[in-house]
Amino acid sequence: AQKVTQAQTEISVVEKEDVTLDCVYETRDTTYYLFWYKQPPSGELVFLIRRNSFDEQNEISGRYSWNFQKSTSSFNFTITASQVVDSAVYFCALSEADGRSQGNLIFGKGTKLSVKP
């Protein structure tokens, strides 16, 4: 079973629309971290956010916001008033304590977001 599921393979929106990228995770640990990374067409991975399992407060950073709900094991990412520059593949990732982990990340398959002008 996948540990991090991003069910949306591709999303296409028109500029200024709001868009939510879904992430559902699976872990038996009580302590874990969740991450979002952005991969623009240039290929690099850009860190967006880290959230620990004990902090369920939603976070807003400019046009970006994140909704963490432990009850549904979800960590969704919303972009408000999307822009063409938001076009990228977005990865959700999990870091868990399995006794061996040194913090390696388990990535979802990614959601490709296309924002059209």
Next chain:
Amino acid sequence: EPEVTQTPSHQVTQMGQEVILRCVPISNHLYFYWYRQILGQKVEFLVSFYNNEISEKSEIFDDQFSVERPDGSNFTLKIRSTKLEDSAMYFCASSVSGGLATEAFFGQGTRLTVV
């Protein structure tokens, strides 16, 4: 702003050849990682390295792979005898510390094409 640097950006090699992918982590970071992303697929963990030894490796990281920190600045991934299925983007990452809260900084990747 400090960044992780990877060279080359693109490498083409013949099947069976050895390749070395190079990375310069951020200078005060102590933990180093290699990840792989086959085209169009998810990013997969290969190996983590701390204190001059491998601290964890995935099932993908078999005997044909090795890592080394040959000097104080470089961190390399060697693939001994490349196969077609090794074609992928390889990302190096580094972090100040290890553990769950690790914020790994990723390089821009090396695209390896095995022909």
